[in-house]
Amino acid sequence: MKIKLLFLCLILTVLADAQSYIFGKVTSEDGIQLSGVSVINLRTDERSETTAEGQFMIRADRGDELRFSRKAYTRSSLTVNETHYENPVTIVLHSIPTEIEAVNIRYQATGNLKEDVKHFGDRGKVKTLKDDLDSYIARKSSPEAMAPRHGEFVQPVGPGIPVGKVKDRWDDVDLMQYLAESLGSEFFTEELKLSPTEIQPFIYFVFTNFDRKQALKYGAADRSVVARFADAAQKQVEPYRNRTAVQHRTP
Numbered sequence: 001m002k003i004k005l006l007f008l009c010l011i012l013t014v015l016a017d018a019q020s021y022i023f024g025k026v027t028s029e030d031g032i033q034l035s036g037v038s039v040i041n042l043r044t045d046e047r048s049e050t051t052a053e054g055q056f057m058i059r060a061d062r063g064d065e066l067r068f069s070r071k072a073y074t075r076s077s078l079t080v081n082e083t084h085y086e087n088p089v090t091i092v093l094h095s096i097p098t099e100i101e102a103v104n105i106r107y108q109a110t111g112n113l114k115e116d117v118k119h120f121g122d123r124g125k126v127k128t129l130k131d132d133l134d135s136y137i138a139r140k141s142s143p144e145a146m147a148p149r150h151g152e153f154v155q156p157v158g159p160g161i162p163v164g165k166v167k168d169r170w171d172d173v174d175l176m177q178y179l180a181e182s183l184g185s186e187f188f189t190e191e192l193k194l195s196p197t198e199i200q201p202f203i204y205f206v207f208t209n210f211d212r213k214q215a216l217k218y219g220a221a222d223r224s225v226v227a228r229f230a231d232a233a234q235k236q237v238e239p240y241r242n243r244t245a246v247q248h249r250t251p
Contacts, residue, residue, distance in 0.1 A: 020059050020060070020061065021057055021058065021059055021060070021085075022057070022058055022059075022060050022066065022078075022080060022084050022089065023057050023088045023089070024055070024056060024088045024089035024090060024091060025050070025053070025054045025055045025056065025088065025090055025091070026054045026056065026068055026090075026091045026092075026093060027054055027090065027092055027093075028073070028092070028093060028094075028095060029092055029093075029094050029095065033052075033053050033054030033055075034050060034054050034070060034073070034093060035050050035051060035052045035053070035054060036049060036050060036070060037049065037056070037068055037069070037070045037073075037091075037093065038068070038069050038070065039058050039068055040066065040067045040069075041058060041059070041064050041065075042064070042065045042066070042067055043061075043065065044059070044064070046058060046059055046060075060080045061080065062080055062081060062082060063079065064079070064080045065077055065078070065079050065080075066078045066079075066080065068093060069186065070093060071184065071186075072095060073093040073094065073096060074093060074094045074095075074096060075093075076091050076092070076093055078091065168216040168217050168219070169216070169217065169218055169219025169220075170215065170216045170218075170219040171216065172204065172207060172212075172216070174219070175207075175212055175215055175216060175221065176200060176203045176204065176207075178221055179203060179221070179226060179229050180203065182226045183226065183229075183230060185199065187230070187233075188202065188233075191234075192233060192234070192237045193237075194237070198244075202233070202236075202237070202240050203233075205236060205240050205243075206229065206232050206233050206240075209232070209236075210228075210229060211228075
């Protein structure tokens with residue numbers, strides 16, 4: 001008898017808790033089930049993500065607003081009411097049309113520096129010409145060719161003249177664009193609560209104390225660089241807001 005009573009209480013507890021969850025699926029306008037859709041409860045900041053079949057489950061109270069977003073699709077929102085606990089909900093996201101001519105396919109760094117460097121910097125005939133020139137400069141001349149001719153003045157050997165550092169393959173603008181594309185605008189607008197116009201100034205603000213010499217030198221940034229920047233951005237967003245607030249108050 002005690003076991004049956006305990007089992008009944010367990011069932012009632014599960015059913016009561018289930019009433020606080022919203023179940024459903026997310027599809028495209030063509031009826032394709034969408035995986036990887038971010039589902040956020042804006043009141044509690046609780047997050048979930050759709051499965052490979054487009055299904056999701058998230059805790060929500062009546063009146064909570066749920067937001068659904070995925071890259072290349074328009075966002076959608078749902079205000080929870082009593083009926084949403086009774087039957088699964090279906091959310092439809094509409095794809096954002098893009099013009100083929102405007103698509104800029106950019107190589108994604110793999111973390112293999114030797115391989116990544118091949119995809120940045122000069123390409124085509126310019127790269128071939130510079131490679132040939134570098135090879136020619138690096139080639140050692142024979143002792144016979146370097147020997148002075150009879151009666152020719154020979155400059156005494158000295159320490160030489162410094163020729164300066166090798167030019168970086170990237171500058172800060174290249175790295176800023178790469179980080180913005182890799183992290184996506186939602187990282188800055190939703191995670192850090194910045195406006196779209198603040199994204200570029202904020203990245204430059206983080207650059208003030210961000211080690212980026214290797215990325216600029218080789219024209220490539222692997223996942224570790226992106227991760228370090230994301231961590232630095234989380235720490236620098238409050239100082240950035242404080243500095244911006246002071247500038248606005250200054251007459």
